[in-house]
Amino acid sequence: MIDSRIIQELKLIVGTDNVATDRQDLLCYGYDATQMEFLPDAVVHPGSPEEIAAILKLANAERFPVFPRGAGSGFTGGALPKGGGIVLVVTRLNRILRIDTENLVAEVEPGVVTEQFQQEVEKLGLFYPPDPASLKFSTLGGNVAENAGGPRCVKYGVTRDFVMGLEVVLPTGEIIRTGGETYKGVVGYDLTRLLCGSEGTLGIITKIIFKLLPLPEAKKTMLTIFDSIDGAAKAVSTIIGNKIIPTTLEFMDHATLQCVEKRFNLGIPAEGRAVLLIEVDGDRDLIEKQAARIQDLIRPLGLVECKIARDAAESEALWKVRRLVSPSLRDVNPDKFNEDIVVPRSKVPDVIRAIDRIRQKYDIPIVNFGHAGDGNIHVNVMVDKSVAGQEEKAHQAIGEIFQAALDLNGTMSGEHGVGLAKQPYIHLELKPAQVAAMQAVKKALDPNDILNPGKMFPRED
């Protein structure tokens, strides 16, 4: 599909050093965090929106697929070059263009690493709250394309809630701007929100205008241990019901605690069946009061222990419990299917119970943790793919887990998107007319289906 003449053209656009065709280079851009692997025909590293536009125009003329890629840390294969074509890596566009402290906005290029951006704005006393688990290495462009979330969403919202405007190269090669840098704006369709979470299928993001907040003065971290999952879930609704919105409400179930404890021996009491890691932020006086109030509110709900950090080091020690979850999981089984269902937060115990029934039915370990504050649970189905039949079992269980979330008015993905991994299940959630509307948008913007084809919607063929 991509012959030497096209490679030559690509080299003319971006320069020889920025086109790779060696096998080793190709396979280094053929994976992400899904364990799937597809080989592109070439890897291209453009250095400007104009170069990206030229590549997309060439792609339309020559009809080859283009797969945009940031850090390649996605969990659903959104950047994988299934079917071959070129991988277009945006990480050379990695400048923070400006931070406007007067209007509290910032303009960045898509290849900026999320944490670097956070650190830069925090130096100025400002705050960019979205904090996906991959923030140390994932890029802002990828965060917008996947509409990434994180623990702080319960109070501050997801990436989309901070995107005010975009510069985008459309699949046909036109460069457009969407939204702007005003807080209000109602002229035309809201393309900004359409593009957030479009998984690189509707355009390639080349600039992002973010809304910023003032950096909260202080934060307070509490590790609370409950004797039942219901107690922990009730705590979540009680806290929020009493009009305190914590920055984070991270949750770990009993299976997760056992994993962490077995490997790291952190001294979690045996009667602890669920953990809530709670963080509040704001004025120093206010958070002291909030922490005390939270403790009073949750004490009758089967609270086994409550540790409140006094300083940053103690806070980090409490967060360690949560951070050690991932490394511990591999002790259960070598292969993990990490799903990110969401249910209304009051339904968290119901969905955990439903997952437990599925676990028993299929007799495979399932470990749950996640963001209880917004009902976003990371369901980790742990299997050993080398054992015959386990992978199939996992897929069946995952289908039933999604259905359980949907039955509770939830969704099958809160943070990871559909990509390739969740395509087989998309019809559980989206009805044919919805899919048709979405595909009509795709068709209108990308008539030749060259931009990230085969993602999100299963192909007819």
Place this chain on the structure above:
Amino acid sequence: MIQKDSNVSALQRVENELKKCVKCGACRAHCPAFAAWQREPAVARGKVAVAQHILKGDVGLDDQTYAIMSKCLLCGSCVEKCPNDVPTDEIVVTAREVLARRRGLTTFHKAVGQVIKNRRLMSFGALAAAILGPLFFRKVPQTSGLRLRFPLPFVGNRRHIPQIARKPFMDRHPEVIQGEPGKPRVVFYVGCMTNFVYTEVGEAALALFRHLGCTVIIPKGQGCCGLPGMSGGDLDTVRGLAEQNLAALEKYEADYVMTACATCGGALHKFYPALIGKRHPELATRIRAIADKTVDAAQLLQQLGLHPEETGVGERLKITYHDPCHLRTRNITRQPRELLKGSPGVELAEMEGADKCCGLGGTFNVYHYDASLKINEGKSAAIEKTGADAVVTGCPGCMMQLSDGLKQRGNRTRVMHTLEVLARALGK
């Protein structure tokens, strides 16, 4: 399909480790090589993928594979931060071993192997360099911690290297320096840089342990730790040196094997067990025994209760501390800082990214000098920002790299070893 090379069998040793990598990308946040090149093949995840495909037989041991595997400083930062404990440093060394078997060692690594295998040759070369060096090299101020500018073709004429000592450290001292009865017996594994270049580090170590009443033993038979060879995949040379060093270090009854070089310590404590012990089971028990006794000088000084503050007021010195990778990966970060902070007159100002690699990476900086300098730029800038009089570290290799980096910027901050600062505080 590329014919699978019989040389790849060594990689099968790390097959299970290769399977652990889930390509999450966490290594992108910590890898200095990735920071320099910003391309996926330079990061741990990419190298693991290439190694997996070498094993599958669809990637050959060609120039491109060689270039990718060469882009690693073996700093271990990816290993430390990997959620799945993938030992990429071991994987890269094994891949380099496989490449070296298939392609032969490079001329440079052949030369390195010859030199490090033969301490007499090294002594002779050092003597020649000490005498002849100043005739050929450009002098730079002594206080910068380096004194010469290196004009050899493979390193380019920009690099600054320290002057070689006229008399190696080990030639200045007897094998056993008797201490007080009942005090620990410490075997000092000196290492090449301390022996031939930064002899003042050795002297400081000696002074400090004698101050504590320890018996210090400097076994004559010890040689290079072999890590320059490991860096090139020349594990046969490393094994030979490991055997030589084991024989020397086992000769005396001792409570500890002490190193004043992070890299040498890393070799004895980590790399010998992981790379030589696993390949040569007949040596494994002996390697383990030495590894268990191996401690870094700062770690041991603190353990033995060195209290520099008791000696009174020292001359004022504002320092910043750089964590050598081979101490950081062994969790030796707190001890040197506590000792330094407790030294009279010493003020410690932390730099940003103190735990980040300085860019030396064994022989990495020879092949990738520009990348090495690029990695070092951030470090030098962070040092400058602290306004410290001296940057202090626990690895003579880092000392050389830090000196070079600072010198390139025309910065005159001193570069010192932790032990030098401590000895100075004690008036030694």
